Amino acid sequence: MTMRSFLSLTGALSLFCVTAVYAAGQAKPAAAAAASPESITNGAALYKRQCVMCHGATGQGDGPAAKNLKGFTARSDQMVVFDVKMGQ
Ligand code: HEC
Numbered sequence: 829m830t831m832r833s834f835l836s837l838t839g840a841l842s843l844f845c846v847t848a849v850y851a852a853g854q855a856k857p858a859a860a861a862a863a864s865p866e867s868i869t870n871g872a873a874l875y876k877r878q879c880v881m882c883h884g885a886t887g888q889g890d891g892p893a894a895k896n897l898k899g900f901t902a903r904s905d906q907m908v909v910f911d912v913k914m915g916q
Pocket residue numbers: 874875878879880881882883893897899900901902903907908911912916
């Protein structure tokens with residue numbers, strides 16, 4: 829491979845990567861799926877496995893792992909919906 833074709837290949841690859849990253853950044857988030865009895869059961873199981881240790885069984889922020897987190901308190905459902913919608 830000549831130096832020139834190597835440079836155009838790397839140039840083309842970089843352009844492809846930049847375009848792909850830009851396109852990924854522009855992608856719209858998927859619409860929230862409608863809840864179903866199955867999705868609620870799956871979500872409950874997922875919550876028990878991955879979230880309950882901090883957020884607690886009822887979402888009050890009193891899971892066993894939460895005692896080491898400073899300033900970790902329960903928030904209202906409205907606050908949580910707002911946080912999730914705003915992505916914060
Ligand atoms: C290692 C502990 C930990 C685990 C595990 C954890 N979280 Fe959190 N989560 C936090 C902390 C800390 C905050 C920030 C709370 C704050 O700012 O008051 C937070 C905030 C949130 C918030 C924003 C609302 C709020 O009260 O601030 C949501 C929603 C949330 N977590 C959902 C989840 C879900 C769903 C899971 C499981 C998939 C999960 N978390 C697992 C510690 C954890």
